Amino acid sequence: MRAAFYTEYGSADVLQVGELPDPVTGPDDVLVRVAAAGVNPVDWKVRQGYLQDAFPSHLPVVPGWDVAGTVEAVGPAVTDYAVGDRVLGYVRKDHVQHGTTAELVRAAVRHLAPLPDGVGFEVAGGIPLAGLTALQALEAVAVGEGDTVLVHAAAGGVGAFAVQLAVSRGARVLGTASEGNADFLRSLGAEPVTYGDGLQERVRDLLGGAPVTAAVDLVGGDAIADSFALVEDPSRVVTVTDGAQALAGGGRYVFVRPDSAQLGELARLVADGSLHVEVAGTYDLADVAEAHRRSETGHGRGKVVVTV
Structure with missing residues (x-):
């Protein structure tokens, strides 16, 4: 799969885009084909090596915890989702390595929620965290x-x-x-x-x-x-x-935690027009370094999203 990743900690210059092995889907996992991945301050703080005590990370790291896309495959124990379902997710794992800024991401069911048809992937990618x-x-x-x-x-x-x-x-x-x-x-x-x-x-x-x-x-x-x-x-x-x-x-x-029910509630509020998601900028996967730089300024409003 094509993915953004880094093999050393540092500035946005360490980010590269290339081929990595496809994720392996476990029995309780959903494999998501990514359409959009949100960029959050925690992504570049991890990339700069600031959060090793809080989030042990293992190089190479694919950054990103926010995702929106479609279900590519499901593990044999998964009954909540089927291939082709639209989903969004806050895919924070105990260790940082296999993030969402990639063509495919493996997610546990507890990380995901259904994405209503009326919500675009770019908007959905800015919701989770x-x-x-x-x-x-x-x-x-x-x-x-x-x-x-x-x-x-x-x-x-x-x-x-x-x-x-x-x-x-x-x-x-x-x-x-x-x-x-x-x-x-x-x-x-x-x-x-x-x-x-x-x-x-x-x-x-x-x-x-x-x-x-x-x-x-x-x-x-x-x-x-x-x-x-x-x-x-x-x-x-x-x-x-x-x-x-x-x-x-x-x-x-509060340290944000994955919550499928809450994530589904947020998606429904966006779908019915009760909640607006301000997207500050969208970037192609090839421009992921620019997306990180945009987030690092700390002065923009709304969300930065990478499309895959």
């Missing part, structure tokens, strides 16, 4: 009707999902972003707040004395401190960045 992260963060602090939620980095891949999902649950949402993303946040249902020094005062001025009841941090550092200062109940502050800082203050930490 970011969508699940947002949903699990909101559930960790029980966001619901009547809440006022502060979402940090609200215009990013995870943030845009968090804003929309919180709004759909009946919450008032304030989202931090640059001034250039203010209109985008409004289109998602959030009230934009410029990030940076003075954030707490800007939030309080906007709310006119009303409390922030929950906060979702996607940045770390000062954003976590600001969240604790603004939210009365520290257990309703959640981060996906710095668990030690959040837990020390009485908050919560």
Whole structure:
């Protein structure tokens, strides 16, 4: 199969595209022919060798955990899927090596969910990690009707999902972003707040004395401190960045996990128009290094997707 991979850690320059052996499908596995694979910050952090303690990796590495495509084959124990089914998946395994930026990927059933016909592969490739992260963060602090939620980095891949999902649950949402993303946040249902020094005062001025009841941090550092200062109940502050800082203050930490039911829920919301996926850019497999560089800038909104 044709795949993107690297044989050493380093910058995007180490990425190459070539032939690798096809994956072997085990009894509980589904073999997916990949149409699109999302690119997430964790992909280039692993590639640079930053996350060896968290994710043991084995060279050569095919990057990527997000996938959308069609079922090519199923193991003998699989009854949930059949050849030709459209699927999307968050294919995070215990060890990093056989990722999704390839023509074929092996996935356990628990990594996958059915993809409705109305959702294109490029859009679906941007759903799994970011969508699940947002949903699990909101559930960790029980966001619901009547809440006022502060979402940090609200215009990013995870943030845009968090804003929309919180709004759909009946919450008032304030989202931090640059001034250039203010209109985008409004289109998602959030009230934009410029990030940076003075954030707490800007939030309080906007709310006119009303409390922030929950906060979702996607940045770390000062954003976590600001969240604790603004939210009365520290257990309703959640981060996906710095668990030690959040837990020390009485908050919560979420490390996204595969969840087939939640992934299916997200896909259905996209299919019925309740959830918008902002695709920042699509790249051919041959241009995977450019896709990684785009993600590494950290300034774009929405998702970067590689088509295969």
